[in-house]
Amino acid sequence: DGGITQSPKYLFRKEGQNVTLSCEQNLNHDAMYWYRQDPGQGLRLIYYSQIVNDFQKGDIAEGYSVSREKKESFPLTVTSAQKNPTAFYLCASSQVRDEQYFGPGTRLTVT
Amino acid sequence: KQEVTQIPAALSVPEGENLVLNCSFTDSAIYNLQWFRQDPGKGLTSLLLIQSSQREQTSGRLNASLDKSSGRSTLYIAASQPGDSATYLCAVCGSNDYKLSFGAGTTVTVRA
Numbered sequence: 001d002g003g004i005t006q007s008p009k010y011l012f013r014k015e016g017q018n019v020t021l022s023c024e025q026n027l028n029h030d031a032m033y034w035y036r037q038d039p040g041q042g043l044r045l046i047y048y049s050q051i052v053n054d055f056q057k058g059d060i061a062e063g064y065s066v067s068r069e070k071k072e073s074f075p076l077t078v079t080s081a082q083k084n085p086t087a088f089y090l091c092a093s094s095q096v097r098d099e100q101y102f103g104p105g106t107r108l109t110v111t
Numbered sequence: 112k113q114e115v116t117q118i119p120a121a122l123s124v125p126e127g128e129n130l131v132l133n134c135s136f137t138d139s140a141i142y143n144l145q146w147f148r149q150d151p152g153k154g155l156t157s158l159l160l161i162q163s164s165q166r167e168q169t170s171g172r173l174n175a176s177l178d179k180s181s182g183r184s185t186l187y188i189a190a191s192q193p194g195d196s197a198t199y200l201c202a203v204c205g206s207n208d209y210k211l212s213f214g215a216g217t218t219v220t221v222r223a
Contacts, residue, residue: 004154097204103154
C-alpha cells in the first residue's frame with residue numbers, strides 16, 4: 001500500500017519537554033512538508049524539504065526543528081521553545097510543484 | 112502574502128441539493144489550485160487540482176472552476192449525499208515559491 005504514515009495518532013506531553021513526530025512516505029516523492037492546523041484556521045506551513053539533506057523554513061518555523069536524512073522520512077521535533085504547541089500536525093509529500101498528498105495527522109496536546 | 116478566503120464557513124443542505132463552495136485569493140500569480148476534503152480528526156484527501164492554465168476540472172460529481180484574473184475558484188458538488196458531509200479546503204500554490212496557502216475551509220452538512 002502506497003501512502004504516508006504519521007505516528008503516533010495522539011501524543012500527550014508536559015510543558016518544557018521536546019517531542020518528535022514521525023512522518024514516513026513510500027510514494028517515492030522528493031518533497032515533504034509539515035503543517036500545523038488550529039481550530040477554525042487553515043493549515044500553516046512549518047517546514048518543507050525538496051531533497052534529502054536540505055530543508056527550508058515555512059511561515060511558522062520558530063520552536064520547531066526537522067531533519068531529512070532519508071528520502072522516505074521527515075521527522076518534526078516540537079521544542080520547548082514553541083509557545084503554543086497544542087495543535088493537529090499534518091505531514092504531506094509530493095513531487096516538486098505537484099499535487100500534495102497528506103498523512104492522517106498527529107494530535108499533540110501539551111499540558 | 113497570499114490570502115485565501117472561503118465563504119461561507121459552514122453550510123447545511125438537504126440531500127440531493129447541489130453544493131457550491133467558494134474560494135477567493137488575493138494574488139493571481141498562482142501555479143495551481145487544489146481542493147481537499149477533510150473528515151473530522153483526519154488528514155486531507157485531494158479532490159481536484161487545477162493548473163493555472165486551466166479553467167475547470169471534473170471528477171465524477173465534482174467540478175471545480177478557476178478564474179485566475181478575478182482570484183476565484185468554485186467547487187460544485189452535484190446531487191449531494193450525507194457522505195459528502197465534511198470540511199472542504201481550498202489551497203493555492205504560488206508561482207514564485209510553489210508553497211500552498213490554505214483557506215480556513217467550508218464545513219458542509221448534508222441532511223438525510
